[in-house]
Amino acid sequence: MPIYLDGHSTTPLAPEAMEAMLPWWHAQAGNPHSPHLRGMLASQAVENARAELASFIGSDQQELVFTSGATEANNIAIRGTAFAALERGIKRRGIVVSAIEHKSVLSSASALRSAGFRIIEAPVDESGIVDTSVLEQLVSHDTLLVSVMAVNNEVGSIQPLSDVVHIARTIGALVHVDAAQGLGKLSFDSADFDFASLSAHKMYGPMGIGALFVSSATHLRPLPVLFGGGQEAGIRPGTVPTPLAVGFGAAAKVSRTRFIADAAHSRALSALFLEELRSRQVRFIENVPEAKRVPGSLSLRFTENDAMSIIAKAGDRIAISEGSACTSGQITPSHVLLSMGLTQQQASETVRIYFSRYNSAADAVEAAGVLSEIVSR
Template sequence: MSIYLDGHSTTPLAPEALEAMSPWWHAQAGNPHSPHLAGMLAAQAVENARSELASLVGSDPQELIFTSGATEANNIAIRGTALAALEGGIDRREIVVSAIEHKSVLSSAHSLRSAGFRIIEAPVTENGVIDILALERMVGDRTLLVSVMAVNNEVGSIQPLADIVRIARAAGALVHVDAAQGIGKVPFDCVDFDFASLSSHKMYGPMGIGALFVSSAAHVRPLPVLFGGSQEAGIRPGTVPTPLVVGFGAAARVSRSRLGTDATHSRTLSALFLEELRSRQVQFIENIPEPSRAPGSLSLRFPGNDAMSIIARAGDRIAISEGSACTSGKITASHVLLQMGLTEEQASETVRLYFSRYNTEADATEAALVLSQIVGR
């Protein structure tokens, strides 16, 4: 079995989450929106999980709306807020996003151009951090929403959210944070934001479940982007998947108790891995310096080596990701790396790794050994 270091895409499922989910698949399978006993028990389990998640992100439980994942949460936060502003007669038609956002943010925002919105992409520095001076020039009295991720999903760069909030608030703009890659890895508190998108499978929970934080103090409440029932405060229709929500809550509970421990563990393993590469005289470049990235996250360029070839040759021993993306069957350079100033060739030489809670020192050493046998020294 290969060593799993693809935590940018998904982290391993926590045993506690798996155990918590188990009875809700069969013995206690009830629709949480039904009035019978099984339904009421399921509803209570959902609310308990909502409270666990709220404790992790510093919100009121009723400010959390369960979704199918962070992609759907991003769509609701951006499209739903824009549509609510149109319906409410709010005369702000600009949305500012960073140029390295997840495609679900960029695509959601750009889809609103047909509705009369202007989408402004703020540049980032070579370290993958939003250019604050440029952002200040871009946010003004026409800005409805500023949307910036907490931690980049490809390179792990941590964004200066306090400065971003300060700039948005001074202009009277709403703030949305895509926190999918941040919760469970770095401290995160929703209190300063209007909206925040959360993901379960990025923090050791099950796939297929996420949440959107909607502040009770936000002066615009998103409209639903899907239509059906009135579940989840009328923002997200559809039957809530009790087992997935329970697993999400269990993962949140564990992450809250292990946040500092996990960060130290991941940081130690990534440092060991890099030292092992150096000791084997492997040539590499860190795209993001250690102080600017989430613990355990690495974006490495191996000059003269094609990332896809590295991944293919290492695939039966270590699972890692590349710095490119497949769009319509065509491999293209990562927009994140290009916005950071890398060339297409340099982007094609980049791989990304994440050392998670469940990796060991032996994993770090073995991964360095495998890569040293593949890439040029």
């Protein structure tokens, strides 16, 4: 198996999460919304998981709504809030997002234009960080919602959320943060936001489940964008998948105790990897400097080398990616890299790498050797 360095897309599943999930696939399987014994046991397991996740982000467990992932959570936070504003007769029609948001944020916001909302994109600097001086000019008393991610999913740039919150609060706007890429990598305080989108598979949990934090203090709760049995406080209908929720909770519990160690480990491996590349005289450019990116994250441009060609040649030895995995298959430059000022040619030379909890120093050295061979050829 190739060395897995595509952690911005999906981190490896924590063994603790796998072990916690196993009984709920078969021996203890039950619908957590059913009144019989198995159902009640499943319901308790789901609530225990919700409590673990709440403890991790500093929220009350009743403020967390399980979803199928961060994409659905983003849709509910943006579209559901806009629909709630329309229903309540709130006149604000402005939604401000950063230019490098995940496609699920950008597309959710864009779809609201037909309902009369104005969608404004805030620019970022050359390091992929939202320009707060421009953001301050873009928000107004017509702004309903400001949505800025915690960490960019392609280049790892850390966003100045405290400044974003201050700007939004000054004019009375709601704040949504897509925290999928930052959860488990950066400290996170849910009390700062109205809404926050979370993803299990970005923090060593299972794929197929996420959550939306909805602050109990917010004055506008989002309406559901799907309709059904009214589960999850009426915001997200559908049967909660017990095994996945349990795995999410177990991953959160582990991350709570390993957060500082994980960051140090990932930072050390990425530094070793870069040192190994330099020792081999490999020419590369870091798109985001170390001080401005999440530990372990690298966005590297290998000049005069096509990223897709590098990835294809490295595929049987190391797993890396370019652009956003959610838009793979589309032969278009990354909107994130273009927003940072890179040309289409420069964007096509960029790969993204992430060193996770389960990578080793040997992985970093071997990966540098593999890329050295490919790029030199």
